[in-house]
Structures are given as structure tokens and as C-alpha cells.
Amino acid sequence: MNxxxxxxxxxxxxxxxxxxxxxxxxWEKGIAIKTEYDKTGDxxxxxCTMVMVIHEPMGEPRIxxxxxxxxxxxxxxxxxxxDGIHDHWINPEEGKWTYTYHxxxxxxxxxxxxxxxxxxxxxxxxxxxxxxxxxAITWNVLEDPPTDDPPCLQRIWCRxxxxxxxxxxxxxxxxxxxxxxxxASFMNIFALTELQGLIAKRISEKKGEEVLIxxxxxxxxxxxxxxxxxxxxxxxxxxxxxxxxxERTWTTEFAMPVFEETKKGLELEKNG
Numbered sequence: 001m002n003x004x005x006x007x008x009x010x011x012x013x014x015x016x017x018x019x020x021x022x023x024x025x026x027w028e029k030g031i032a033i034k035t036e037y038d039k040t041g042d043x044x045x046x047x048c049t050m051v052m053v054i055h056e057p058m059g060e061p062r063i064x065x066x067x068x069x070x071x072x073x074x075x076x077x078x079x080x081x082x083d084g085i086h087d088h089w090i091n092p093e094e095g096k097w098t099y100t101y102h103x104x105x106x107x108x109x110x111x112x113x114x115x116x117x118x119x120x121x122x123x124x125x126x127x128x129x130x131x132x133x134x135x136a137i138t139w140n141v142l143e144d145p146p147t148d149d150p151p152c153l154q155r156i157w158c159r160x161x162x163x164x165x166x167x168x169x170x171x172x173x174x175x176x177x178x179x180x181x182x183x184a185s186f187m188n189i190f191a192l193t194e195l196q197g198l199i200a201k202r203i204s205e206k207k208g209e210e211v212l213i214x215x216x217x218x219x220x221x222x223x224x225x226x227x228x229x230x231x232x233x234x235x236x237x238x239x240x241x242x243x244x245x246x247e248r249t250w251t252t253e254f255a256m257p258v259f260e261e262t263k264k265g266l267e268l269e270k271n272g
Contacts, residue, residue, distance in 0.1 A: 005031060008223075011053040015189055016064035016249045018054050020240065023181045026050065026223055027233065035226065043227030050181070050223035057193040057216040061249035066236050067186035071250075071258040074187055076266065081105075081191040082198060085266055098147050104138040105156070105195075121158050122199055126206040129160030129168055139177075152178050153188070158199060160211070168207075169214035170200040179220040182233055189218060 008025045012018040030046035038044075063074070079085045084102035092098040108115045117136035124134045135157040144150040155175040160168045174192050179185050193216050204211040225233055239248065 005047065005049055007049045007051070009051045009053070011055070013054070013056050014059045015054055015057060015062055015186075015193065017245070018052050019064055019067070019186050019189065020248070022050055022052050022185070022223070023225065023233075024237070024240070026181050026225055027237070030224070035224070037226070039228065043230060045224045045226050047222055047224040050179070050218075050220045052189075052218040052220075054189070054193070054216045054218070057189075058197060058213050060251045060253075061246075062252045063190070063250040063255055064186060065248055065250060066239055068183045068232075069187060071255045072262045072265075074190060074255075075259045075262040077187045078191045078194050079263070079266055082195060085270065092147075098143065098149065099138070099140075099151055101138060101151070101153055101191075104140075104151065105136050108137075118195070118199065121156070122202045122206060125158060125160055125170070125199075126203050129203075132159065134158045150177075152176050152184075153192075156192070156195075158196075160203075161214070163212065167210055167212055168203075169212045170196065170203065171214040171217075172196040172199075173217045173219065176218070176220040176223075178222040179224065180226065181220075181223045182225050182229070182236070185218075185220070185223070189216070192216070192218075 006029055008022075008029060010018050010022045010025055012021065026046050026048045030048040032044040033047050035045050063071070067074075069077075076085075081101050084100060084106065086097075087100050087103050087107075090097045090100060090103060105118050106116050108117055121134040121136060124131050135155055137155050138151040138153050153174060154177050157173045157175070158170060160170050163169050172192070176188075179188070193213075196216060197213055200211045200213050
């Protein structure tokens, strides 16, 4: 024990492959440390600083069956981040949400102005794909420090580079203050890589040329498994041990009927 938090690196082709290995890595190599959310009798969490590299973020299979939540929840979360379907739930005065990622990324409020940071990224990279300035932040220094649940995602950074065929490739990094590795990070990454795809599509439309989706890098300062659900995580480990990777994953094609049905439900909710 030297007082240092371990820094772990997991690299692979697809999202479920990298996510699965990342949670196993923090379980096996993370430190035991208390959190501000522990209840009496809870074991300490497992924790590390984690760097994940997904070389083909849209590669199939794209969904891990063991992520906590159903396919409908995955679609809802994606719609929250990309389309702001639940921005109207923000109401800290009534003890409700204090922010959404969509609101902070697409409608960041500062000095009486509303800034679409994603549009800034698209505009910046459309004119200078090599720019190092194409980023979006979420942290509000006035509002977030006093709250009980401040944003985990801190920053998105994008940059383009040419492949050997001369095509532009959009790379994305995301930086996280804190991350529930087992119960939150899969849906986080799924939604953020969908955002990467959206940015690539809009740059492509703006420039009138193909923009490919490149590697996705995910950096979490605190990547943890809470002691309160060690039992659930051990069941996950048994699943990994006893089933093949193909049996542990779904393709987007398999999930699409559920996604489409969930979208219809969200439209009814919006119009109702």
C-alpha cells in the first residue's frame, strides 16, 4: 500500500468487450476505499482510475446482456442525452434533477446566454478538422459543487485525422469525474458513442464528404464498484465464466425492435 490509486488501461475492438474487461479489472486490481454514499455495514468500494479505448465503437456486437437495465432503458437514456426528452424534469427547487447532459452539452447557460456546444464542435471541425479546441464541458462552478449529485461527465473532446485512404476520421475522448463502473458506465458509453456518430454525420453533411467514426477513449478519475452490490457483481462474474462472449452479447439488429417500440412510447409521453 503506497497511497496511490491504480491507473488501469483496457483496450479492445467493441463496446461490450471493453466494458466487460474494465469492470473485471477494477474488481481484481482496484483499491478498497470508502465513499460518501456508504450506509452502515457496507463494504468499501473497489476503485481505480480507468482508461478505456474502443477501436470500433459502432462495431458489432454492440450491447452486453449483463449491463444493469433493459434495452428499453438503454434507448431512453440515449434519447435523454441526444434529444433531451427529459430536460423538463430539471427542477432543483422541488428536489428533482439539477441538470441533464443534453442541457449542459446542447444548451449550456452562461452569463444570460445559451450555448450549443455540440454545434460548436461540429462547426469548428468542419472548418479545421485538426483543431485541438473542439470540446464541450458540463461542469458549472456555481451550481454543481454544493449539490448531492453533480455531473459525472466533465468534458468531451473531438478531433479528426485522415486515414490511409484520405478519409476524415472523427476521434472522441470523454472525461469523467466519477463513474459507477457496473451500473452506469455501459449506458454512458453507449449514449456517448451514439453522440460521436451524430457529430460525425453532421460534419459529413456540412463538409459534403464522408466522415468515419474513429476510436473512442473514456477516461474516468474514479471508476468504481460500490460495496453495497458486491453480491450482484459476483453473479455477473459467474455469467462471464459460464457463457461464451456470443451468449453474453446482442447486436444492434436484435435490439432494434425494442428500441423502435420504446421510441413510440416516448413520443406518446411527449404528446400526451
